[in-house]
Amino acid sequence: MDSPAGEYEVKLGRLPTLTGKPTHYCAGCEHGTLTKLIASAIDRLGIREKSVLVDSVGCSVFAHDYIATDAVQAPHGRAPAVMAGIKRVEPGLVVFSVQGDGDAISIGLLELFYAANRGEPITIFLVNNAIYGMTGGQMAPTTPQGMVTTTTPRGRDTKYTGPTVDASKLVSSLDAPAYVKRVSLPLEPLPSTYLYSAKGTMECAAAVENAFKVQMMGGFSMVEVISTCSVNWKMSILESKRYAADVLSKVFPPGLYKDKFGVERR
Amino acid sequence: MDAEVCKGCNLCVVACPEKNLKLSPGLNKNGYHPAVFSFHGEKGDCTACGICYWVCPDYAIVEVRRLKPR
Amino acid sequence: MSERELIKGNEALAYGALRSGLNAYFGYPITPSSEVPETLAMEFGSPEFPDFKVFLQSASEVEAINMVIGAASTGAKAMTATSGPGFSLMQEGISYAAGMELPIVVVDVNRAGPGLGNLGPEQSDYFQATRGGGHGGSRSIVLAPNSVQEMGSFPSLAFSLAFKYRNPVVILADAFLGQLKEDIVFPKTVSEKFEAPWAATGSMGGSRHLILSLHLDFEDQKRHSEDLMGKYERVDSSEQRAESYLTDDASVVLVAYGVVSRVCREVVDELRSRGVKAGMFRPVTLSPFPAVRLAEVASRGRRRFIVVELNMGQMVYDVRLAVGGAGSVESVRDLGGMVPTAREIARAAEGEKVG
Numbered sequence: 001m002d003s004p005a006g007e008y009e010v011k012l013g014r015l016p017t018l019t020g021k022p023t024h025y026c027a028g029c030e031h032g033t034l035t036k037l038i039a040s041a042i043d044r045l046g047i048r049e050k051s052v053l054v055d056s057v058g059c060s061v062f063a064h065d066y067i068a069t070d071a072v073q074a075p076h077g078r079a080p081a082v083m084a085g086i087k088r089v090e091p092g093l094v095v096f097s098v099q100g101d102g103d104a105i106s107i108g109l110l111e112l113f114y115a116a117n118r119g120e121p122i123t124i125f126l127v128n129n130a131i132y133g134m135t136g137g138q139m140a141p142t143t144p145q146g147m148v149t150t151t152t153p154r155g156r157d158t159k160y161t162g163p164t165v166d167a168s169k170l171v172s173s174l175d176a177p178a179y180v181k182r183v184s185l186p187l188e189p190l191p192s193t194y195l196y197s198a199k200g201t202m203e204c205a206a207a208v209e210n211a212f213k214v215q216m217m218g219g220f221s222m223v224e225v226i227s228t229c230s231v232n233w234k235m236s237i238l239e240s241k242r243y244a245a246d247v248l249s250k251v252f253p254p255g256l257y258k259d260k261f262g263v264e265r266r
Numbered sequence: 267m268d269a270e271v272c273k274g275c276n277l278c279v280v281a282c283p284e285k286n287l288k289l290s291p292g293l294n295k296n297g298y299h300p301a302v303f304s305f306h307g308e309k310g311d312c313t314a315c316g317i318c319y320w321v322c323p324d325y326a327i328v329e330v331r332r333l334k335p336r
Numbered sequence: 337m338s339e340r341e342l343i344k345g346n347e348a349l350a351y352g353a354l355r356s357g358l359n360a361y362f363g364y365p366i367t368p369s370s371e372v373p374e375t376l377a378m379e380f381g382s383p384e385f386p387d388f389k390v391f392l393q394s395a396s397e398v399e400a401i402n403m404v405i406g407a408a409s410t411g412a413k414a415m416t417a418t419s420g421p422g423f424s425l426m427q428e429g430i431s432y433a434a435g436m437e438l439p440i441v442v443v444d445v446n447r448a449g450p451g452l453g454n455l456g457p458e459q460s461d462y463f464q465a466t467r468g469g470g471h472g473g474s475r476s477i478v479l480a481p482n483s484v485q486e487m488g489s490f491p492s493l494a495f496s497l498a499f500k501y502r503n504p505v506v507i508l509a510d511a512f513l514g515q516l517k518e519d520i521v522f523p524k525t526v527s528e529k530f531e532a533p534w535a536a537t538g539s540m541g542g543s544r545h546l547i548l549s550l551h552l553d554f555e556d557q558k559r560h561s562e563d564l565m566g567k568y569e570r571v572d573s574s575e576q577r578a579e580s581y582l583t584d585d586a587s588v589v590l591v592a593y594g595v596v597s598r599v600c601r602e603v604v605d606e607l608r609s610r611g612v613k614a615g616m617f618r619p620v621t622l623s624p625f626p627a628v629r630l631a632e633v634a635s636r637g638r639r640r641f642i643v644v645e646l647n648m649g650q651m652v653y654d655v656r657l658a659v660g661g662a663g664s665v666e667s668v669r670d671l672g673g674m675v676p677t678a679r680e681i682a683r684a685a686e687g688e689k690v691g
Binding site for chain 2: 002003004006007008009010011012013014018020022023025026027028029030031032033036037187194195196197198201202205237238
């Protein structure tokens with residue numbers, strides 16, 4: 001190490017809520033970053049011992065291997081219902097899930113909708129990478145027009161399959177949810193510079209913490225995290241970041257869709 | 267940094283404002299080119315901004331240290 | 337409410353659950369089980385049942401079973417009630433609960449099928465309930481009440497077994513029983529708190545609780561499944577329950593459960609009064625099937641076993657297995673929500689071999 005001599009202090013260090021197990025996620029996948037942001041929020045808020053993670057099905061199924069809280073598995077799409085069951089009998093617990101776009105918006109749409117409609121005080125982190133990752137790259141409800149997937153090998157035709165589904169818009173159109181935010185987590189290439197902006201990462205960190213705070217204030221919170229899936233999109237890691245910035249962020253504009261308690265104004 | 271956990275995804279490399287990180291030509295146990303850090307980067311010295319720490323999907327950047335303020 | 341009531345089957349079941357300390361009910365209305373949630377909704381908040389903390393109507397049976405899973409993960413006593421079509425939707429959840437070793441209670445008030453069927457009683461969910469109740473080799477304990485009295489007392493038994501073995505328990509009733517009104521005496525209200533050190537109530541003190549059913553490593557899954565198999569074997573050897581009525585010297589033994597067993601009992605009395613040595617064997621647990629007792633009844637001399645059920649012949653296979661070559665097994669079936677009359681069954685018992 002070529003650092004200058006002197007006394008150093010640790011500015012950012014180990015997170016107790018991370019188990020430290022090497023992740024199974026593909027290189028460059030936002031799941032890894034999100035997992036770290038969730039763990040860090042849990043540590044900052046000091047809620048690890050009363051948090052319960054509900055695993056869903058998809059690349060997020062192993063979240064309990066990385067996040068050191070209690071965990072209960074849910075069948076595909078059912079995490080919001082399982083979370084509601086837990087929270088209703090044990091309201092003192094902080095209950096959250098990490099779900100993919102297929103899990104939450106396709107098979108789990110009813111469970112998502114009704115948990116949101118009832119304003120269950122739970123937190124959903126919806127990883128939207130516009131494809132079914134774990135199963136090998138099939139079309140998702142969020143796959144944009146023209147995107148090539150294994151079940152839309154000639155590009156998705158939304159006239160035939162229907163248009164994409166916007167979960168943040170749908171959920172925020174209901175009365176009960178208290179915090180609905182969409183962030184674009186991937187690094188964003190800054191034109192004519194060498195740099196990729198990590199603004200999305202920092203925004204997501206704040207959103208994650210706000211989401212937990214909202215649950216503890218009694219509200220339903222959801223953070224939709226635009227992500228990439230370079231392996232199934234058949235792009236390089238950096239190309240996939242570009243696609244997220246150029247295409248996905250236009251189809252699914254990031255923003256604050258609902259903030260009943262005004263947590264972002266503080 | 268934990269070179270064995272790094273998957274060579276390059277995100278820390280492209281996100282670092284001072285260009286303190288780059289992928290090593292060598293390989294780690296899993297066959298990836300891990301990222302390596304140098305305090306004197308291409309654009310400047312490390313300011314301990316922490317962006318690399320947050321951006322890394324794998325917790326390969328374990329700690330960010332800064333000189334204690336005098 | 338008083339200890340003794342003239343009450344409908346479904347209502348008795350609801351009160352039975354409340355009196356055994358039910359914590360949470362999640363369910364979707366479906367005839368002929370809807371009186372269960374309706375009764376619970378009415379009693380929700382009553383100081384008489386302080387343990388009953390959550391009543392929530394779900395948006396579907398799928399949502400219901402998953403909410404039950406969630407609540408049970410914290411060690412709470414959670415239950416749902418449904419009928420055939422809803423029971424089918426819950427199979428995934430029941431399998432998950434078996435894999436995750438959760439003490440859930442599911443009530444199926446069997447109606448005619450397949451498909452939408454009608455609202456009459458059938459026993460056609462026997463296979464669905466006993467042969468796993470879900471994918472991947474899960475096995476539920478299945479209790480079959482045959483009276484409103486049992487509808488009232490079985491929920492307590494169901495929760496005891498569910499927590500003892502950390503396994504789903506199904507109460508398989510039928511549309512007739514659900515709607516039948518009889519006078520019963522309620523068991524005392526208890527507030528039994530089951531110990532659940534495995535429950536996911538937070539990782540206080542450092543150790544995490546993981547309630548999972550995914551074991552990607554094949555060795556792990558094998559070990560886990562072998563544990564489950566061992567558990568099912570223990571259940572099989574300890575929890576078989578049945579009732580024998582006048583089987584000691586019987587030459588013809590009617591085998592039936594649920595509402596059919598009520599008719600059969602009358603048939604046995606009728607036949608005995610006419611000099612026919614009839615008896616009845618009534619399984620109370622359908623899973624584990626009371627094969628030991630039945631084999632014992634079969635071993636006391638060569639007899640005719642007539643299995644009377646409201647389906648296309650489902651329990652008859654278990655009876656054949658238990659009886660083996662020791663006796664002859666015949667099948668009398670009724671379908672479409674109809675229940676055979678005593679006369680029809682007596683004819684089969686007296687007459688030539690049927691089916």
